[in-house]
Amino acid sequence: MDDRFNTIAGWTLFGGIVALGLSSLSAHYFLADKEHRPEKMGYAIEGVVEEGAEGGGAAELPLANLLAAGDVAKGEAVFAKCKACHTAEQGGANGIGPNLYGIVGKPVGKHAAGFAYSADLAAKGGNWDFATLDAWLKNPKAFAAGTKMSFAGLAKGEDRANVILYLNSLGSNLPLPAPEAVPAAGAVPAEGAAVALVGDAAKGEAVFAKCKACHTIDQGGANGIGPNLFGTAGAPVAGHAGFAFSDALKSKGGTWDDATLDAWLKNPKAFAAGTKMTFAGIADDQQRADVIAYLKSKK
Numbered sequence: 001m002d003d004r005f006n007t008i009a010g011w012t013l014f015g016g017i018v019a020l021g022l023s024s025l026s027a028h029y030f031l032a033d034k035e036h037r038p039e040k041m042g043y044a045i046e047g048v049v050e051e052g053a054e055g056g057g058a059a060e061l062p063l064a065n066l067l068a069a070g071d072v073a074k075g076e077a078v079f080a081k082c083k084a085c086h087t088a089e090q091g092g093a094n095g096i097g098p099n100l101y102g103i104v105g106k107p108v109g110k111h112a113a114g115f116a117y118s119a120d121l122a123a124k125g126g127n128w129d130f131a132t133l134d135a136w137l138k139n140p141k142a143f144a145a146g147t148k149m150s151f152a153g154l155a156k157g158e159d160r161a162n163v164i165l166y167l168n169s170l171g172s173n174l175p176l177p178a179p180e181a182v183p184a185a186g187a188v189p190a191e192g193a194a195v196a197l198v199g200d201a202a203k204g205e206a207v208f209a210k211c212k213a214c215h216t217i218d219q220g221g222a223n224g225i226g227p228n229l230f231g232t233a234g235a236p237v238a239g240h241a242g243f244a245f246s247d248a249l250k251s252k253g254g255t256w257d258d259a260t261l262d263a264w265l266k267n268p269k270a271f272a273a274g275t276k277m278t279f280a281g282i283a284d285d286q287q288r289a290d291v292i293a294y295l296k297s298k299k
Contacts, residue, residue: 060198063134064177066161075166078159082151088170097149103128104164104172109144120146125218130177131297133164135201142202180258197286199293207287208294211279217298226277232256233296248274261292 060066079088085097092099098112109122121144126132136143137160139153154160168174208217214225221228227243237252237260238245249272254260264271265288267281282288 060157062180062198063130063157063161065179066157067130067165067176068179070158070161070165072162072165072169075162075164078154078163079166082163085149085151088167090171100167100170102171104133104168104170105129105174106172108132118144118146118148120144126298129174129297129299130164130168131201131293133167134160135293135297137163138200139202197289199286199289199291199296201290201293201297203287204290204292204294207282207291214277214279217295219298229295229298231299233261233292233299246272246274246276248272256295258292261295262288265291 061069082088082097082100085095087093087095087099088101089099090101092101094112094115098115098117100112103111106128108124108126108128109117111128124144128136134157137154140147140149140151154163168176211226211229215227215229216222216224217229219230221230223240223243227240227245232240233256235256237254237256238249252272256264265282268275268277268279282291
């Protein structure tokens with residue numbers, strides 16, 4: 001009787017060992033060399049929008065305003081959908097995506113040691129500041145077409161702002177930008193007053209392509225026909241070292257804030273009559289806002 005019991009127990013143990021081994025082998029097979037989720041997902045992830053699915057709707061508040069009104073706890077809740085691919089604790093291992101602890105303020109595509117970023121993302125340059133993170137979270141593939149990340153993006157500006165606040169709380173804690181003045185809903189601006197537009201850094205980068213004939217914008221980039229523009233937003237007008245600015249521009253004073261950049265981009269010669277820049281300007285208000293958002297992301 002004891003021999004029979006021992007035989008049954010032995011076969012049961014053997015069967016369990018075989019099942020455990022097969023489970024381990026299958027897990028290694030399906031995860032091996034797969035650094036990102038499949039290009040075509042088998043099911044939709046709640047709260048994620050597909051490209052082109054975002055409707056018109058009311059214009060979003062500026063990112064600075066959304067950040068000021070945001071909530072870290074809500075950002076952590078939204079981030080729960082990211083945990084399938086990312087860890088966020090200090091010292092956490094890379095997974096399908098890189099560990100995101102301390103990412104705010106760090107170089108784009110270079111933050112997590114040992115992670116194989118896509119060539120497109122690694123080549124972006126700049127840092128993960130608030131505007132850059134917002135553009136990335138809104139539409140990763142528009143930000144870096146060759147990205148490995150199949151996450152389609154967060155449609156709501158509030159969700160993106162909350163996630164950014166949460167990420168900023170994880171070892172970065174960079175100061176938030178000051179909120180911008182925006183017209184009240186339904187208010188009619190006074191004649192000649194500018195209406196605040198929300199810029200899109202990714203679209204601004206596309207518009208900026210026409211400026212690259214004269215300007216570099218990478219950190220440490222050399223001056224060309226025009227000055228290198230990295231860090232221009234918020235810097236003194238005509239204050240970049242090593243470039244021979246016109247006397248007309250040097251005499252302007254002030255800093256390159258949103259209003260000054262908008263006036264300059266709209267009509268450089270009207271802004272500083274003796275400027276050396278031959279570019280006629282950008283007539284479209286939204287395009288100027290997009291370029292300004294891009295410039296603000298490069299610092």
